[in-house]
Amino acid sequence: MNRPNEGLSVRHNDQEQRFCVKLKGYEACLMYRREGNTIDLYHTYVPQIFRGQGIAEKLCKSAFEYAKK
Numbered sequence: 001m002n003r004p005n006e007g008l009s010v011r012h013n014d015q016e017q018r019f020c021v022k023l024k025g026y027e028a029c030l031m032y033r034r035e036g037n038t039i040d041l042y043h044t045y046v047p048q049i050f051r052g053q054g055i056a057e058k059l060c061k062s063a064f065e066y067a068k069k
Helices: 055-068
Strands: 011-013 018-023 026-035 038-045
Touching: 018 055, 026 055, 038 055
Parallel strands: none
Antiparallel strands: 011 018, 018 026, 026 038
């Protein structure tokens, strides 16, 4: 099954503490806070027209992989 989110590249901006995907003039992001060894994933935003395509899932998976490291 071909998912619409395949081929999207998640960028991690450590300085701004966010994971982002560029979407045809828009941006979807997952924001987090770090305190010591704790990572608080506190907000995910996907523009309305791109919702339901698994983009938030892709952002979360990237954040979880980062947290595992």
